[in-house]
Amino acid sequence: MPLVAVASPKGGVGKTTLVANLAVALVARGRRVTAVDFDSQNALRFLLLPDGPATPGIASCVAQGRPWSNAVITGPSGVRLAPFGPATAAERLFMKEQLHETELTDALSGLLRDDDDVIIADTAPGEGRLQARLEAIADLNVVVLLADAGSMALVPAFRDGLLLRPPRPQLPETFGVLNQVDPRRRLSREISEFIQQHNGGRFIGMVHYDEALAEAAACGRAVVEVAPDSLAARDIQQLAQRLDDLLPATQPV
Ligand SMILES: Nc1ncnc2c1ncn2[C@@H]1O[C@H](COP(=O)(O)OP(=O)(O)OP(=O)(O)O)[C@@H](O)[C@H]1O
Ligand SMILES: [Mg+2]
Structure with missing residues (x-):
């Protein structure tokens, strides 16, 4: 499954921002990308479909036994989005408790149109069952951390492969991304240097703290589109290239 799952034990670290921006950057690299929102905050749509209505998403598809392709909408940047959608408490619970690995794999496979398609999944913060199941079927797991003391405390567990789940040899590789790195702040600078050295x-990349990223998000756009020369856009491009290299190669046409 050409699936990149973006997760973090911590909230508010930039998972949704990175998913949206990496999806757009991967499309610019010639990948066909479907971004799937597994977080009931349903926030990914604000970044990829800013003017779109709140359409039904994967939560109601799961509850009603419909294919997830019914929820897909293509945004202005060319990224296909399967939003979480508005959901009742029962639908949210059903997603968490009843959607096991087989159903998840089948539903995601139904979104792929050919071998070159990539799915990038945004997840809710924490270490819930849905995150664990996604992690188990992904090609690549990307854990987002910040260059701060709280994230630093998690680094030994991350290094030993224990951050989101107990080690299982058959599971795919987990990579880290350090977000909101601010070299003007000594702590941020020293932590990011330490993490990258040790x-x-x-860690496959870092993204600087850059208002351009937040401002682009506020307009529902990706930073690579509206501020391509910004620090964050360059970081996102580099990270997209790393992911592109790690994923199965695109077949020549
Ligand atoms: N590199 C960055 N530079 C500046 N602002 C950033 C950066 N990354 C994320 N942000 C801002 O941080 C805030 C949180 O980002 P985001 O919503 O993507 O986090 P999240 O991990 O998805 O949160 P949650 O755990 O609630 O899902 C947003 O306002 C976003 O614009
Ligand atoms: Mg989020």
Whole structure:
């Protein structure tokens, strides 16, 4: 499954922002990308479909036994989005409790149109069952952390592969991304340097703290589209290239 799952034990670290921006950057690299929102906040749509109505999403597809392709809408940047959608408490619970690995794999496979398609999944903060199931079927797991003391405390668990789940050898590789790095702040600078030196390739990139990213998000756009020369846009491009290299290669036409 060409699935990139973006997760974090911490909330508010930039998962949704990175999913939207990486999806747009991967499309610019020639990938066909479907972004799937697994977080009931249903926030990914604000970044990929800013003017779109709140359409039904995957939560109601699951509850009604409909294919997730029914929820897909293509945004202005060319990214296909399967939003979480508005959902009742029962639908949210059903997603968490009843959607097991097989159903999840089938539903996501139904979104793929050919071998080159990539699915990038946004998840809710924390270590719930849905996150664990997604992690188990993903090609790549990306854990977002900040260059702060709270994230630093999680680094040993991350390095030992224990951050989101107990180690299982058959599980795919988990990579870290450090977000909101601010070299003007000594703590941020030193933590990011330390993490990059001591985690042997497990961190595949960092994204600077950059207002351009937040401002682009506020307009429902990706930073690579509206501020391509910004620090954050360059970081996102580099990260998209790393992901592109790690995912199965695009087949020549
Ligand atoms: N590199 C960055 N530079 C500046 N602002 C950023 C950066 N990354 C994220 N933000 C801002 O941080 C806030 C939180 O980002 P976001 O909603 O993507 O986090 P999240 O991890 O998805 O949160 P949640 O856990 O609630 O789902 C947003 O206002 C976003 O614009
Ligand atoms: Mg989010």
